[in-house]
Amino acid sequence: MNLDDIRSDIDRIDRQLLQLLSDRADLVHEVGVVKKRDGLQIYAPEREQALLRKLVAMNTGRLPEKSILAIYREIMSAALALEDDLKIAYLGPEGTWTHQAAIKKFGHSVAYSAQPNFSEVFDQVSRRKADYGVVPIENSTEGAVSHTLDLFVDSQLQICAQILMRIENGLMASIPREQIRTLYSHPQVFGQCRNWILRHFPEADLVEVSSTTRAAEIAREKASEGAAALGGPLAAELNGLTLLEECIQDRATNTTRFLVIGEKTCPPTGNDRTSLLFAIHDRPGSLVRALQAFEHFDINMSKIESRPSKRKDWEYIFYVDLAGHCEDPQLRESLEALEKHCSLVKILGSYPDTGE
Numbered sequence: 546m547n548l549d550d551i552r553s554d555i556d557r558i559d560r561q562l563l564q565l566l567s568d569r570a571d572l573v574h575e576v577g578v579v580k581k582r583d584g585l586q587i588y589a590p591e592r593e594q595a596l597l598r599k600l601v602a603m604n605t606g607r608l609p610e611k612s613i614l615a616i617y618r619e620i621m622s623a624a625l626a627l628e629d630d631l632k633i634a635y636l637g638p639e640g641t642w643t644h645q646a647a648i649k650k651f652g653h654s655v656a657y658s659a660q661p662n663f664s665e666v667f668d669q670v671s672r673r674k675a676d677y678g679v680v681p682i683e684n685s686t687e688g689a690v691s692h693t694l695d696l697f698v699d700s701q702l703q704i705c706a707q708i709l710m711r712i713e714n715g716l717m718a719s720i721p722r723e724q725i726r727t728l729y730s731h732p733q734v735f736g737q738c739r740n741w742i743l744r745h746f747p748e749a750d751l752v753e754v755s756s757t758t759r760a761a762e763i764a765r766e767k768a769s770e771g772a773a774a775l776g777g778p779l780a781a782e783l784n785g786l787t788l789l790e791e792c793i794q795d796r797a798t799n800t801t802r803f804l805v806i807g808e809k810t811c812p813p814t815g816n817d818r819t820s821l822l823f824a825i826h827d828r829p830g831s832l833v834r835a836l837q838a839f840e841h842f843d844i845n846m847s848k849i850e851s852r853p854s855k856r857k858d859w860e861y862i863f864y865v866d867l868a869g870h871c872e873d874p875q876l877r878e879s880l881e882a883l884e885k886h887c888s889l890v891k892i893l894g895s896y897p898d899t900g901e
């Protein structure tokens with residue numbers, strides 16, 4: 546076969562693909578009409594999860610799983626945009642890791658709205674100026690993002706999905722390495738690169754800023770003062786900076802877990818995670834008894850954090866993640882048992898326990 550023949554076969558298949566995609570779009574439009582009529586959520590993470598799992602299992606061709614997932618991410622992104630003018634709020638400016646996580650989840654067809662801090666992301670969704678928000682919750686090297694945890698206390702928003710994203714930070718500047726005097730970045734990124742900084746820039750001043758993209762902007766603006774930034778390659782590219790060194794995080798597998806927040810949580814998928822917060826009575830053994838509620842019903846607790854309650858000194862709020870969905874009978878029973886030992890229990894949401 547010659548190249549022209551192969552290409553004309555590809556053209557024929559593309560025509561068929563386009564026709565099939567248009568047919569799919571017609572059906573998606575109908576789904577949108579039904580959802581609006583019945584007051585259902587446009588974004589359906591449980592359906593996306595089931596669809597992706599089925600497609601990956603069905604695939605017997607040459608395309609790797611990663612490519613199937615990427616292609617379908619964009620097909621479903623187009624679908625979301627057809628069903629409604631979806632807007633996703635994230636910690637900006639453009640190019641932050643949170644922005645990249647949001648795109649990983651919602652694709653390129655929906656609208657995005659950059660916010661200056663995490664509270665604004667919550668606020669935009671609460672005031673319905675955005676449909677969903679994306680916020681980081683924890684990093685595998687540096688741990689919890691405490692500000693996000695704190696925001697859940699007074700918010701009515703629910704978690705509806707999670708995004709796992711490998712974070713590979715780099716050193717970026719528009720000046721040579723020898724001229725660097727000050728490093729700018731988000732505090733989480735400084736924590737993820739602590740050993741590298743001590744080894745390579747023990748004398749540098751570290752300045753915390755609101756995001757990695759903001760750090761890159763400052764590295765561009767203050768180059769003559771010896772400024773450089775730590776962050777992702779997209780932030781470097783958007784600010785015309787050179788990546789002087791890549792993958793500087795202390796652990797190669799450095800991963801951040803982000804949450805999608807919205808008005809409603811997600812229905813069960815069979816592989817779910819539930820996040821909640823609770824406060825205990827100030828009595829001996831309260832915490833042990835609270836946690837025994839999970840053990841008693843054979844519920845696996847994958848994480849626990851504590852934060853000051855900010856209402857009374859030395860009073861804490863505990864955040865836990867459990868395997869299962871809050872509609873599962875066993876998990877429901879364990880939550881009823883938990884309530885007996887707590888002055889406050891608040892379910893933050895149940896959502897698919899996957900990174901896709």
Ligand SMILES: O=C(O)C(=O)C[C@]1(C(=O)O)C=C[C@@H](O)C=C1
Binds near residue numbers: 576577587589592
């Ligand atoms: O099935 C739905 O609920 C749809 O809205 C369609 C669709 C899709 O393209 O398959 C799009 C977005 C949803 O998040 C899930 C699935």
